[in-house]
Amino acid sequence: MLPEYKESTFEEQDLHCPNCQWKGKGYDAVVIDFFGVVGNKEVHCPNCDETIGIILKDEHESPGESTDDVNIQAD
Ligand SMILES: [Zn+2]
Numbered sequence: 001m002l003p004e005y006k007e008s009t010f011e012e013q014d015l016h017c018p019n020c021q022w023k024g025k026g027y028d029a030v031v032i033d034f035f036g037v038v039g040n041k042e043v044h045c046p047n048c049d050e051t052i053g054i055i056l057k058d059e060h061e062s063p064g065e066s067t068d069d070v071n072i073q074a075d
Pocket of ligand 1: 017018019020021022045046047048049050
């Protein structure tokens with residue numbers, strides 16, 4: 001089972017890769033976002049690309065919702 005992190009605090013999270021012993025912070029890691037496919041993001045080790053964690057999206061955010069610049073122009 002992979003460790004799970006909150007999106008809001010992930011960047012300051014201490015991370016450790018059990019595969020290559022890499023250590024770093026969340027902002028050093030490689031985050032794979034699957035957009036609408038699944039709700040969560042995968043955290044990959046920047047050194048060996050091992051999947052080392054999961055980022056849980058904050059519940060109160062609506063996925064895919066954008067605030068502005070959605071002007072549909074029929075031409
Ligand atoms: Zn690694």
